[in-house]
Amino acid sequence: MKSIELLGKGEEMHGRAYIKLNVNELEEAIKKLKENGFNHFVMLSCIDWLDKGKFELVYHMWNYEEKEHAMLSIDIDRNNAVMKSMSHIFPQIETYEREVHEMYGIKFEGNTRLTPFLLENWPHDPPMRKDFDSKKFVRQMYESIPFIEGEENEGI
Amino acid sequence: MGLHNGDKMMRYEEWSKLARKASKKSLWMVHFCTGCGAVEMPPVMTSRYDAERFGITSMATPRQADVLLITGYLTVKTLRRVIQVYEQMQSPKYVIAFGSCTINGGMYWDSYNTIKHLEKYIPVDLYIAGCMPRPEGIINAFIKLMKLIDEGKARGWEKYQKYYDRYKENQRRVFNFEIKEEQKEEKNEEH
């Protein structure tokens, strides 16, 4: 696979290149792949490995000519979740970083638009973290609100 | 005097009866797609099912409309807008809620961002069951609403006025972010 050859490491996983990188190699690698035909940035995913105590960020890139998909994966510390922004390479990374920032609480240095994205005035923990208990939150937040029962024929 | 008042009441009753007759035959709904049920609205409004037969059309702004359709689950963010829209509508106004998500949360029962029971926040006149309801179901609901209006039973808007404080309290509890933000700011000032 071309991306594995270019970066000198990585493995093939279900027909796609999965390349594990160090945090400081990432910017270089994205730029190199972009110059070599991987000009479509597919998406940026974040995986919360609670038991390993780290966040895994996966940058998906696609090469239209070679028909090849490369997943660049990096690990960052769960307790000190700070990452350099890549939005200067592909403009749409900005939006993905906004979402990851909101859902996992990872701070992206250099991204000037880390404003609330999907949630509005969210004071609680970032919801996509594994230690955020959705069911408990629902019980506390929504189930505790009382019904308003009117008299008969007053609508439901 | 009493008799006179009674006469006046009678006349008022008759007038409101007439008004109900008119309003049941001309239900205008707000053009607001709040959830996935909105995908069944175009078929209802267009040539296959043609809700305009019953005088149902969609209006561009809440001021002009009578019926608010909650088409599916509501997130907290949308609920704020729904309440604004509902309060801008001019009474008599009716609310029809779509699908199981508005009844008890449906398949999003454990989602952190959807409110589960719509009637805790605004009064609902009619629920349509199903995920999602079929166009026939929607038209059936409108006909049922017409019947309720005719009998004077669709009075959710009066209930909203009557228990306004309790509705506001519930709404405040679900949007209680503002309170927490204030607390945060206070904390920051302390530090």
Place this chain on the structure above:
Amino acid sequence: MDMIGMAIKIAILIAYAIIGTCVGLLFMGIGRKIIARVHNRVGPPFYQNFIDVAKLLSKKTNISHGWIFDLALLFSISGILLTLLFLPIGGAQLLSMDGDAFLVLYLLAIPALGFALGAGASGNPNAGVGVMRALVMMLSYELPFVITLIALMIYYDTTSLATIVKMQSIDGIKSWAITMPPFMIAAFAADMALQGMLMEQPFDIPVAPHEIASGPMVEFGGKYLGSLMLYKAIALVAETTLFVDLFLGGGVVMHSGVMAAIINFFVWLGLIFLLFVLSILIAASFPRFRIEQAFGFYWKYEAIIAAISLIWVYIMVIK
């Protein structure tokens, strides 16, 4: 004697208003039915618009945005009613004077100004944009319309609508203006202007729901919207009548006698209905223009067409 005359005039005035609204609402209802057929639908009953107005007028809360907002509707409705009074309907005209053709043009502008007032008072940016568009639209369709009007005035050598109608009805249908080649093209230009006056596609720019959420009427609800619908109904009758008076002899086919008056009335009714149906069918088959495109359309193509007819008429008159 004066009192009785006054009372009769007032009675006729009220009759005019009622006829205007009823005919307008009925036409709008039938129009909805016709459009529904174009859409492959059944459509609402023909009396749907009466129900709509009744419902709107019976709404319990009616939010006003200050007295200017209230005044605006009064402005619009009184303006359009006054226009209707000056228009010959089936040859019969309530008020008339020399130069009323010009007067009608000015009166037709009043409702738009009323809208502007109301929308300004509501303070909604969508309404503001809608009013700007409505005023630009008025400016655009007025030019070809005025040119065709001048052509008619030159030909018939009068500025009175009543005279224009009378001259056209001398010989029945054969003497209608539209039978003459120069006025045929003028009628085309005027019909496009009518499309703009009625705010139908491709010229429904001021009320475009997808762009500015129905424009000036964004903040109108309850009784206000009901009155607005009444205004629209009367406006529909007044604007189509103006066209009928100018090009179709006011619908006059017979002279003298009660029977003739009734027949003329129904011919007028039929003609404005045809015009209305034509306009909604055009509306059903065209998207809407942008405002600058509409402006260009009227000032380039329509104005040129109207000017050609004017020159043609002028040459005919000189000969």
Place this chain on the structure above:
Amino acid sequence: MKEYELFIGPQHPGITGNMMYHLWVDGDTVTKAECNVGYLHRGFEKLMESRLWMQNIPLVCRICVPEPDVNEAAYSMAVEQLMGWEIPDRARYIRTIVLELARIAAYLMAIGSYAGSIGIYTIPQWSMGDRDYILDIFEQLTGARVYHIYIWPGGVRWDMPASLPRLIEKTLNYIEERLKLYDDVLFENRVFFDRAIGVGKIPCSKAIEWGVTGPNLRACGYGYDVRKLEPYAAYDEIDFDIVSYPDLGKFDVHEAGDAYTRMLIRRLEIEQSIGIIRQALEKMPEGEHILKHPNWLRWKVPEGYAFARVESSKGEFGYFVVSNGGLKPVRVHVRGPSYTHGINVAERLLQGANIADVSQILFSLDICPPDIER
């Protein structure tokens, strides 16, 4: 006139669903646009982490409401990759037919709502009615109108009834007839040309970098289609040509990447889909329609990272599924095509647009908010 702010949505007829654009307008021109989404955020990805592998199927289809089948297909394909399954031939063909029918339905809806946004209300009335005939096919095949829950990991839920091909053929013939009417009223209408040509033009050299995919990318002149790039279902055995910009068949060619070309690409791809369905019906083999599943309650999927992509009517749909070998997925991340179209691309295209064109640009990009927010 001084600059003012205008909110398009969430309650506005000119918005493509429940989302909002905050516009700063100077006169008639938009100077800045900001997208505000999240009105439909249900936290699907969180919910999927707490459900079994099979329980996620009813959830995924709700991610894209007008065209739910692509989600089921993509999720199933990702799970199949992890399991190392090869699905039966008949299932592949049935999937192709279902996906293409869903594409036609979605395109009809897109064309209808676009026509509504430029003010011609006849087309939405027709196209929504015609779309319903396709939903009828779905109802016969899957039992539901909108959310079919038909494509499963390992195949499809049940076999296609023997009578269905006849109904499909009839419906396709009907839609082909109707397309001629659409051409007359919309696609060959002079006012449509005036309105759409040159409006909301995506700069073609930037299109790929901005992440534009699907019909919007093909309107820019790049003939990229996931169905050809990474054939899934039975697309590798079916003969079809990608429709892309300069080759617009019988229609006039104007600028690349504008609203006009984008809509025409959609119009032409309806015909393409009809051709694909006909071929698939012809070539469909007999046989099994689904692999045998393990017990769903104890179904563990092997560890690994899988990414599956499909071509939806809006662009490239991608599912990134991570498993640690457990009963539930660790992470399911959805790449919706509207994610880039609705936020990055639309914000840039709206800058400098006329407010009359805002709604038109949004509808011609075919933005679907549920797949932005999930």
